[in-house]
Amino acid sequence: MKRILILCLGILTLALFPFIIQACASNQEELTQLKEQNKLLKELAGPLPASLDNFFPPKAQGPVWLLEMFALESYFSGTMTDVQQGDSASKISTNFKAFKTQYQKMSDMVPEWKNLFPMKPVDDLGAVLDSGDMAKIGPAFGAVGEVCSNCHVRNLVKAHQKYHWPSFDTVSIANPLGGTALGWKDYMLQMSLAFGGIGNDLKQGQLGNARKSYQAFSALFKGLPQGCNACHATPRTYFVDASVQALVDEMGKALDAPVTEAKKVEELSGAIGNESCMKCHLVHFPAPDTKARWEKFADLFK
Numbered sequence: 001m002k003r004i005l006i007l008c009l010g011i012l013t014l015a016l017f018p019f020i021i022q023a024c025a026s027n028q029e030e031l032t033q034l035k036e037q038n039k040l041l042k043e044l045a046g047p048l049p050a051s052l053d054n055f056f057p058p059k060a061q062g063p064v065w066l067l068e069m070f071a072l073e074s075y076f077s078g079t080m081t082d083v084q085q086g087d088s089a090s091k092i093s094t095n096f097k098a099f100k101t102q103y104q105k106m107s108d109m110v111p112e113w114k115n116l117f118p119m120k121p122v123d124d125l126g127a128v129l130d131s132g133d134m135a136k137i138g139p140a141f142g143a144v145g146e147v148c149s150n151c152h153v154r155n156l157v158k159a160h161q162k163y164h165w166p167s168f169d170t171v172s173i174a175n176p177l178g179g180t181a182l183g184w185k186d187y188m189l190q191m192s193l194a195f196g197g198i199g200n201d202l203k204q205g206q207l208g209n210a211r212k213s214y215q216a217f218s219a220l221f222k223g224l225p226q227g228c229n230a231c232h233a234t235p236r237t238y239f240v241d242a243s244v245q246a247l248v249d250e251m252g253k254a255l256d257a258p259v260t261e262a263k264k265v266e267e268l269s270g271a272i273g274n275e276s277c278m279k280c281h282l283v284h285f286p287a288p289d290t291k292a293r294w295e296k297f298a299d300l301f302k
Protein backbone atom coordinates (compact mmCIF):
# COMPACT_ATOMS: atom_id res chain seq x y z
CA MET A 1 0.00 0.00 0.00
CA LYS A 2 2.75 2.42 1.07
CA ARG A 3 4.74 1.59 -2.05
CA ILE A 4 1.79 2.28 -4.30
CA LEU A 5 1.29 5.64 -2.60
CA ILE A 6 4.94 6.61 -3.10
CA LEU A 7 4.74 5.46 -6.72
CA CYS A 8 1.61 7.56 -7.30
CA LEU A 9 3.24 10.61 -5.72
CA GLY A 10 6.32 10.09 -7.89
CA ILE A 11 4.25 9.90 -11.06
CA LEU A 12 2.28 12.99 -10.03
CA THR A 13 5.47 14.99 -9.38
CA LEU A 14 6.92 13.92 -12.71
CA ALA A 15 3.71 14.86 -14.49
CA LEU A 16 3.67 18.27 -12.84
CA PHE A 17 7.39 18.90 -13.38
CA PRO A 18 7.09 20.78 -16.69
CA PHE A 19 4.37 22.98 -15.24
CA ILE A 20 6.45 23.84 -12.18
CA ILE A 21 9.41 24.79 -14.35
CA GLN A 22 7.15 26.88 -16.56
CA ALA A 23 5.61 28.62 -13.55
CA CYS A 24 9.06 29.47 -12.18
CA ALA A 25 10.19 30.83 -15.53
CA SER A 26 7.11 33.01 -15.95
CA ASN A 27 7.50 34.26 -12.36
CA GLN A 28 11.05 35.22 -13.21
CA GLU A 29 9.90 36.98 -16.34
CA GLU A 30 7.18 38.86 -14.44
CA LEU A 31 9.69 39.89 -11.78
CA THR A 32 12.10 41.28 -14.38
CA GLN A 33 9.22 43.15 -16.01
CA LEU A 34 8.04 44.59 -12.69
CA LYS A 35 11.56 45.71 -11.83
CA GLU A 36 11.83 47.53 -15.15
CA GLN A 37 8.43 49.15 -14.68
CA ASN A 38 9.38 50.20 -11.17
CA LYS A 39 12.56 51.83 -12.45
CA LEU A 40 10.64 53.72 -15.12
CA LEU A 41 7.93 54.85 -12.66
CA LYS A 42 10.62 56.15 -10.31
CA GLU A 43 12.15 58.02 -13.21
CA LEU A 44 8.80 59.53 -14.20
CA ALA A 45 7.59 60.53 -10.73
CA GLY A 46 10.84 60.96 -8.83
CA PRO A 47 13.27 63.85 -8.54
CA LEU A 48 15.83 64.78 -11.17
CA PRO A 49 19.33 63.28 -10.93
CA ALA A 50 21.38 65.14 -8.32
CA SER A 51 24.26 65.83 -10.71
CA LEU A 52 22.03 68.11 -12.80
CA ASP A 53 22.33 70.56 -9.88
CA ASN A 54 25.90 71.25 -11.04
CA PHE A 55 24.49 73.10 -14.05
CA PHE A 56 22.02 75.40 -12.32
CA PRO A 57 22.26 78.09 -9.65
CA PRO A 58 23.26 78.19 -6.87
CA LYS A 59 26.03 75.71 -7.85
CA ALA A 60 26.50 77.27 -11.31
CA GLN A 61 26.60 80.95 -12.22
CA GLY A 62 23.56 80.63 -14.49
CA PRO A 63 21.29 77.99 -16.05
CA VAL A 64 24.20 76.31 -17.86
CA TRP A 65 22.23 73.21 -18.88
CA LEU A 66 19.49 75.30 -20.47
CA LEU A 67 22.00 77.41 -22.40
CA GLU A 68 23.72 74.25 -23.66
CA MET A 69 20.30 72.95 -24.75
CA PHE A 70 19.69 76.14 -26.73
CA ALA A 71 23.04 75.57 -28.49
CA LEU A 72 22.07 71.95 -29.24
CA GLU A 73 18.72 73.12 -30.60
CA SER A 74 20.30 75.83 -32.78
CA TYR A 75 22.69 73.38 -34.52
CA PHE A 76 19.89 70.82 -34.90
CA SER A 77 17.36 73.20 -36.43
CA GLY A 78 20.22 74.85 -38.37
CA THR A 79 20.98 71.53 -40.04
CA MET A 80 17.29 71.04 -40.79
CA THR A 81 16.77 74.47 -42.38
CA ASP A 82 19.97 74.07 -44.43
CA VAL A 83 18.54 70.84 -45.85
CA GLN A 84 15.12 72.40 -46.49
CA GLN A 85 16.70 75.35 -48.27
CA GLY A 86 18.88 73.07 -50.42
CA ASP A 87 22.13 74.55 -49.08
CA SER A 88 25.54 73.21 -50.09
CA ALA A 89 26.73 69.92 -48.59
CA SER A 90 29.56 71.71 -46.79
CA LYS A 91 27.15 74.12 -45.03
CA ILE A 92 24.94 71.24 -43.94
CA SER A 93 27.92 69.25 -42.75
CA THR A 94 29.33 72.17 -40.71
CA ASN A 95 26.05 72.53 -38.81
CA PHE A 96 25.67 68.78 -38.40
CA LYS A 97 29.22 68.35 -37.06
CA ALA A 98 28.66 71.13 -34.54
CA PHE A 99 25.40 69.43 -33.53
CA LYS A 100 27.10 66.07 -33.05
CA THR A 101 29.93 67.58 -30.99
CA GLN A 102 27.43 69.41 -28.79
CA TYR A 103 25.34 66.23 -28.42
CA GLN A 104 28.40 64.23 -27.36
CA LYS A 105 29.41 66.93 -24.93
CA MET A 106 25.96 66.98 -23.34
CA SER A 107 25.79 63.20 -23.11
CA ASP A 108 28.74 63.36 -20.68
CA MET A 109 27.37 66.13 -18.49
CA VAL A 110 24.88 64.12 -16.39
CA PRO A 111 26.16 60.55 -15.91
CA GLU A 112 22.67 59.29 -14.90
CA TRP A 113 21.38 60.39 -18.33
CA LYS A 114 24.12 58.84 -20.47
CA ASN A 115 21.70 56.25 -21.91
CA LEU A 116 19.21 58.97 -22.85
CA PHE A 117 21.69 60.24 -25.46
CA PRO A 118 22.08 57.20 -27.76
CA MET A 119 24.66 57.72 -30.55
CA LYS A 120 22.98 55.51 -33.15
CA PRO A 121 20.22 57.90 -34.34
CA VAL A 122 22.79 60.71 -34.66
CA ASP A 123 25.27 58.54 -36.60
CA ASP A 124 22.41 57.31 -38.80
CA LEU A 125 21.40 60.90 -39.55
CA GLY A 126 25.02 61.72 -40.45
CA ALA A 127 25.15 58.78 -42.87
CA VAL A 128 21.85 59.75 -44.51
CA LEU A 129 22.99 63.39 -44.87
CA ASP A 130 26.25 62.19 -46.50
CA SER A 131 24.34 59.94 -48.89
CA GLY A 132 21.94 62.77 -49.85
CA ASP A 133 19.09 60.23 -49.99
CA MET A 134 16.16 62.65 -49.63
CA ALA A 135 13.60 59.91 -48.95
CA LYS A 136 15.45 58.86 -45.79
CA ILE A 137 16.22 62.34 -44.46
CA GLY A 138 12.83 63.03 -42.85
CA PRO A 139 12.71 59.78 -40.86
CA ALA A 140 16.37 60.19 -39.81
CA PHE A 141 15.65 63.68 -38.38
CA GLY A 142 12.52 62.23 -36.78
CA ALA A 143 14.54 59.56 -34.96
CA VAL A 144 16.84 62.20 -33.44
CA GLY A 145 13.81 64.34 -32.54
CA GLU A 146 12.43 61.29 -30.74
CA VAL A 147 15.59 61.22 -28.55
CA CYS A 148 14.92 64.83 -27.55
CA SER A 149 11.26 64.29 -26.73
CA ASN A 150 11.92 60.99 -24.93
CA CYS A 151 13.95 62.91 -22.35
CA HIS A 152 11.82 66.06 -22.40
CA VAL A 153 8.58 64.23 -21.66
CA ARG A 154 10.22 62.79 -18.53
CA ASN A 155 12.29 65.72 -17.33
CA LEU A 156 11.58 69.11 -18.87
CA VAL A 157 8.70 70.23 -16.64
CA LYS A 158 10.51 68.86 -13.59
CA ALA A 159 13.47 71.11 -14.45
CA HIS A 160 11.14 74.10 -14.90
CA GLN A 161 9.61 73.44 -11.50
CA LYS A 162 12.83 72.67 -9.67
CA TYR A 163 15.15 75.32 -11.08
CA HIS A 164 12.92 78.09 -12.39
CA TRP A 165 10.20 78.31 -9.74
CA PRO A 166 11.17 80.22 -6.61
CA SER A 167 10.02 78.43 -3.45
CA PHE A 168 6.95 79.78 -1.67
CA ASP A 169 8.71 78.87 1.58
CA THR A 170 11.02 81.84 1.09
CA VAL A 171 8.16 84.35 0.89
CA SER A 172 6.93 86.16 3.97
CA ILE A 173 4.13 88.71 4.14
CA ALA A 174 3.45 91.38 6.76
CA ASN A 175 0.54 90.27 8.95
CA PRO A 176 -2.19 92.94 8.74
CA LEU A 177 -3.76 91.50 11.91
CA GLY A 178 -0.62 92.36 13.89
CA GLY A 179 2.29 90.28 15.10
CA THR A 180 5.24 89.07 13.10
CA ALA A 181 5.25 88.55 9.35
CA LEU A 182 3.83 85.22 8.19
CA GLY A 183 5.29 82.64 5.86
CA TRP A 184 3.25 81.97 2.69
CA LYS A 185 1.54 78.80 3.94
CA ASP A 186 0.68 80.28 7.33
CA TYR A 187 -0.73 83.33 5.62
CA MET A 188 -2.87 81.08 3.41
CA LEU A 189 -4.10 79.13 6.44
CA GLN A 190 -5.04 82.28 8.36
CA MET A 191 -6.81 83.72 5.34
CA SER A 192 -8.58 80.43 4.67
CA LEU A 193 -9.76 80.14 8.29
CA ALA A 194 -11.17 83.66 8.28
CA PHE A 195 -12.78 83.07 4.87
CA GLY A 196 -14.42 79.82 5.98
CA GLY A 197 -15.36 81.39 9.30
CA ILE A 198 -17.74 83.84 7.63
CA GLY A 199 -20.07 81.16 6.26
CA ASN A 200 -19.73 79.01 9.36
CA ASP A 201 -20.69 81.87 11.69
CA LEU A 202 -23.63 82.87 9.50
CA LYS A 203 -24.99 79.33 9.52
CA GLN A 204 -24.85 79.39 13.31
CA GLY A 205 -26.62 82.74 13.39
CA GLN A 206 -23.56 84.44 14.92
CA LEU A 207 -23.66 87.65 12.91
CA GLY A 208 -21.13 89.49 15.09
CA ASN A 209 -18.58 86.73 14.65
CA ALA A 210 -19.25 86.57 10.92
CA ARG A 211 -18.44 90.26 10.65
CA LYS A 212 -15.26 89.77 12.67
CA SER A 213 -14.20 86.89 10.41
CA TYR A 214 -14.91 89.10 7.42
CA GLN A 215 -12.77 91.94 8.80
CA ALA A 216 -9.85 89.55 9.24
CA PHE A 217 -10.36 88.00 5.81
CA SER A 218 -10.66 91.33 4.05
CA ALA A 219 -7.47 92.65 5.69
CA LEU A 220 -5.54 89.49 4.82
CA PHE A 221 -6.84 89.48 1.26
CA LYS A 222 -5.86 93.12 0.75
CA GLY A 223 -2.38 92.37 2.09
CA LEU A 224 -1.84 89.42 -0.23
CA PRO A 225 -0.59 91.36 -3.33
CA GLN A 226 2.58 92.29 -1.39
CA GLY A 227 3.43 88.60 -1.41
CA CYS A 228 3.16 88.48 -5.20
CA ASN A 229 5.97 91.02 -5.49
CA ALA A 230 8.41 88.58 -3.88
CA CYS A 231 8.49 86.68 -7.21
CA HIS A 232 6.97 88.97 -9.81
CA ALA A 233 9.31 91.81 -10.68
CA THR A 234 6.63 93.30 -12.91
CA PRO A 235 3.61 93.61 -10.64
CA ARG A 236 0.90 91.02 -11.29
CA THR A 237 -2.61 91.68 -10.08
CA TYR A 238 -4.64 88.97 -11.82
CA PHE A 239 -6.35 86.78 -9.14
CA VAL A 240 -6.18 89.68 -6.67
CA ASP A 241 -7.02 92.57 -9.00
CA ALA A 242 -9.61 95.34 -8.58
CA SER A 243 -12.42 93.11 -9.86
CA VAL A 244 -11.83 90.54 -7.09
CA GLN A 245 -11.25 93.26 -4.48
CA ALA A 246 -14.67 94.61 -5.51
CA LEU A 247 -16.24 91.20 -4.75
CA VAL A 248 -14.62 91.24 -1.32
CA ASP A 249 -15.93 94.77 -0.63
CA GLU A 250 -19.40 93.78 -1.81
CA MET A 251 -19.34 90.89 0.62
CA GLY A 252 -18.63 93.32 3.45
CA LYS A 253 -21.62 95.44 2.43
CA ALA A 254 -23.93 92.41 2.27
CA LEU A 255 -22.83 91.46 5.80
CA ASP A 256 -23.32 94.99 7.11
CA ALA A 257 -26.77 95.45 5.52
CA PRO A 258 -29.59 96.10 8.05
CA VAL A 259 -30.92 92.63 7.22
CA THR A 260 -27.87 90.48 6.44
CA GLU A 261 -28.08 89.11 2.93
CA ALA A 262 -26.84 85.61 3.73
CA LYS A 263 -27.61 84.26 0.27
CA LYS A 264 -25.61 87.03 -1.37
CA VAL A 265 -22.70 86.48 1.01
CA GLU A 266 -22.69 82.81 0.00
CA GLU A 267 -22.71 83.65 -3.72
CA LEU A 268 -19.91 86.18 -3.33
CA SER A 269 -17.91 83.70 -1.32
CA GLY A 270 -18.23 81.21 -4.20
CA ALA A 271 -17.19 83.87 -6.71
CA ILE A 272 -14.11 84.87 -4.69
CA GLY A 273 -13.16 81.24 -4.15
CA ASN A 274 -13.45 80.60 -7.85
CA GLU A 275 -11.91 83.75 -9.33
CA SER A 276 -9.10 84.19 -6.84
CA CYS A 277 -8.23 81.16 -4.71
CA MET A 278 -8.98 78.40 -7.22
CA LYS A 279 -7.59 80.05 -10.34
CA CYS A 280 -4.44 81.17 -8.59
CA HIS A 281 -3.98 77.65 -7.19
CA LEU A 282 -4.38 76.19 -10.70
CA VAL A 283 -1.37 78.24 -11.84
CA HIS A 284 0.82 78.21 -8.73
CA PHE A 285 0.21 74.83 -7.07
CA PRO A 286 1.93 72.35 -9.42
CA ALA A 287 5.52 73.52 -8.75
CA PRO A 288 5.44 73.49 -4.92
CA ASP A 289 3.32 70.34 -5.02
CA THR A 290 5.90 68.48 -7.09
CA LYS A 291 8.66 69.47 -4.70
CA ALA A 292 6.54 68.47 -1.68
CA ARG A 293 5.89 65.04 -3.25
CA TRP A 294 9.62 64.46 -3.81
CA GLU A 295 10.22 65.21 -0.14
CA LYS A 296 7.29 63.25 1.23
CA PHE A 297 8.04 60.10 -0.76
CA ALA A 298 11.85 60.43 -0.75
CA ASP A 299 12.15 56.85 0.57
CA LEU A 300 10.31 55.46 -2.46
CA PHE A 301 12.63 57.22 -4.90
CA LYS A 302 15.89 55.91 -3.45
Ligand code: HEC
Residues within 6 Å of the ligand: 168, 169, 184, 185, 188, 189, 191, 192, 195, 239, 240, 272, 273, 276, 277, 278, 280, 281, 284, 285, 288, 289
Ligand atom coordinates in the same frame (compact mmCIF):
# COMPACT_ATOMS: atom_id res chain seq x y z
C1 HEC B 1 -0.59 83.22 -5.68
C2 HEC B 1 -1.97 82.96 -5.79
C3 HEC B 1 -2.79 82.45 -4.64
C4 HEC B 1 -3.97 83.00 -4.23
C5 HEC B 1 -4.66 84.24 -4.79
C6 HEC B 1 -4.46 82.16 -3.18
N1 HEC B 1 -3.57 81.14 -2.94
FE1 HEC B 1 -3.78 79.70 -1.50
N2 HEC B 1 -1.96 78.92 -2.01
C7 HEC B 1 -1.18 79.37 -3.04
C8 HEC B 1 -0.02 78.51 -3.14
C9 HEC B 1 1.10 78.61 -4.15
C10 HEC B 1 -0.12 77.54 -2.12
C11 HEC B 1 0.82 76.37 -1.84
C12 HEC B 1 2.10 76.84 -1.19
C13 HEC B 1 3.06 75.70 -0.94
O1 HEC B 1 2.66 74.54 -0.90
O2 HEC B 1 4.24 76.01 -0.76
C14 HEC B 1 -1.38 77.83 -1.43
C15 HEC B 1 -1.86 77.10 -0.36
C16 HEC B 1 -3.10 77.28 0.22
C17 HEC B 1 -3.62 76.46 1.29
C18 HEC B 1 -2.92 75.26 1.91
C19 HEC B 1 -1.97 75.67 2.98
C20 HEC B 1 -1.15 74.47 3.41
O3 HEC B 1 -0.82 74.39 4.60
O4 HEC B 1 -0.82 73.62 2.58
C21 HEC B 1 -4.86 76.93 1.58
C22 HEC B 1 -5.82 76.41 2.63
C23 HEC B 1 -5.10 78.08 0.70
N3 HEC B 1 -4.00 78.24 -0.10
C24 HEC B 1 -6.26 78.83 0.70
C25 HEC B 1 -6.47 79.92 -0.12
C26 HEC B 1 -7.71 80.70 -0.11
C27 HEC B 1 -8.91 80.41 0.74
C28 HEC B 1 -7.54 81.68 -1.05
C29 HEC B 1 -8.51 82.73 -1.50
C30 HEC B 1 -9.24 83.48 -0.53
C31 HEC B 1 -6.21 81.53 -1.61
N4 HEC B 1 -5.60 80.45 -1.03
C32 HEC B 1 -5.67 82.37 -2.55
C33 HEC B 1 -1.42 80.43 -3.86
C34 HEC B 1 -2.52 81.27 -3.80
Ligand code: HEC
Residues within 6 Å of the ligand: 063, 065, 066, 069, 070, 072, 073, 076, 113, 116, 117, 144, 145, 147, 148, 149, 151, 152, 155, 156, 159, 160, 163, 164
Ligand atom coordinates in the same frame (compact mmCIF):
# COMPACT_ATOMS: atom_id res chain seq x y z
C1 HEC C 1 18.68 63.64 -21.31
C2 HEC C 1 17.68 64.65 -21.36
C3 HEC C 1 17.54 65.56 -22.54
C4 HEC C 1 17.77 65.29 -23.89
C5 HEC C 1 18.23 63.98 -24.52
C6 HEC C 1 17.46 66.50 -24.60
N1 HEC C 1 17.06 67.49 -23.72
FE1 HEC C 1 16.54 69.37 -24.21
N2 HEC C 1 16.13 69.77 -22.25
C7 HEC C 1 16.29 68.89 -21.20
C8 HEC C 1 15.88 69.52 -19.97
C9 HEC C 1 15.91 68.89 -18.57
C10 HEC C 1 15.46 70.82 -20.30
C11 HEC C 1 14.91 71.91 -19.35
C12 HEC C 1 16.01 72.83 -18.94
C13 HEC C 1 15.50 74.02 -18.16
O1 HEC C 1 14.29 74.27 -18.11
O2 HEC C 1 16.34 74.74 -17.58
C14 HEC C 1 15.62 70.93 -21.75
C15 HEC C 1 15.32 72.08 -22.47
C16 HEC C 1 15.44 72.21 -23.83
C17 HEC C 1 15.10 73.39 -24.57
C18 HEC C 1 14.47 74.64 -23.97
C19 HEC C 1 12.97 74.44 -23.95
C20 HEC C 1 12.22 75.25 -22.95
O3 HEC C 1 11.20 75.82 -23.31
O4 HEC C 1 12.61 75.29 -21.78
C21 HEC C 1 15.39 73.15 -25.89
C22 HEC C 1 15.18 74.10 -27.06
C23 HEC C 1 15.92 71.80 -25.98
N3 HEC C 1 15.94 71.27 -24.70
C24 HEC C 1 16.33 71.18 -27.15
C25 HEC C 1 16.71 69.84 -27.23
C26 HEC C 1 16.99 69.14 -28.47
C27 HEC C 1 16.89 69.75 -29.85
C28 HEC C 1 17.31 67.86 -28.13
C29 HEC C 1 17.63 66.70 -29.02
C30 HEC C 1 18.55 66.86 -30.09
C31 HEC C 1 17.25 67.77 -26.69
N4 HEC C 1 16.88 68.98 -26.18
C32 HEC C 1 17.55 66.63 -25.97
C33 HEC C 1 16.75 67.60 -21.28
C34 HEC C 1 17.09 66.94 -22.46
Ligand code: HEC
Residues within 6 Å of the ligand: 164, 165, 166, 167, 168, 171, 224, 225, 227, 228, 229, 230, 231, 232, 236, 237, 238, 239, 240, 280, 283, 284
Ligand atom coordinates in the same frame (compact mmCIF):
# COMPACT_ATOMS: atom_id res chain seq x y z
C1 HEC D 1 7.00 81.99 -5.08
C2 HEC D 1 6.90 82.76 -6.28
C3 HEC D 1 5.56 83.33 -6.71
C4 HEC D 1 4.64 84.02 -5.96
C5 HEC D 1 4.72 84.40 -4.50
C6 HEC D 1 3.58 84.39 -6.87
N1 HEC D 1 3.86 83.91 -8.13
FE1 HEC D 1 2.71 84.17 -9.79
N2 HEC D 1 3.98 83.01 -10.86
C7 HEC D 1 5.21 82.56 -10.41
C8 HEC D 1 5.94 81.96 -11.51
C9 HEC D 1 7.33 81.35 -11.45
C10 HEC D 1 5.08 82.03 -12.64
C11 HEC D 1 5.40 81.52 -14.07
C12 HEC D 1 5.59 82.63 -15.07
C13 HEC D 1 6.27 83.86 -14.54
O1 HEC D 1 7.36 83.76 -13.93
O2 HEC D 1 5.68 84.96 -14.70
C14 HEC D 1 3.87 82.71 -12.19
C15 HEC D 1 2.80 83.02 -13.01
C16 HEC D 1 1.79 83.91 -12.70
C17 HEC D 1 0.80 84.42 -13.63
C18 HEC D 1 0.63 84.01 -15.08
C19 HEC D 1 1.76 84.48 -15.94
C20 HEC D 1 2.08 85.93 -15.79
O3 HEC D 1 3.26 86.23 -15.43
O4 HEC D 1 1.19 86.79 -15.93
C21 HEC D 1 0.03 85.31 -12.95
C22 HEC D 1 -1.11 86.14 -13.48
C23 HEC D 1 0.52 85.35 -11.59
N3 HEC D 1 1.60 84.48 -11.46
C24 HEC D 1 0.00 86.13 -10.58
C25 HEC D 1 0.41 86.09 -9.27
C26 HEC D 1 -0.26 86.79 -8.19
C27 HEC D 1 -1.47 87.71 -8.37
C28 HEC D 1 0.41 86.50 -7.05
C29 HEC D 1 0.10 86.93 -5.66
C30 HEC D 1 -1.27 86.75 -5.18
C31 HEC D 1 1.51 85.61 -7.40
N4 HEC D 1 1.46 85.40 -8.75
C32 HEC D 1 2.46 85.11 -6.51
C33 HEC D 1 5.71 82.66 -9.14
C34 HEC D 1 5.06 83.26 -8.08
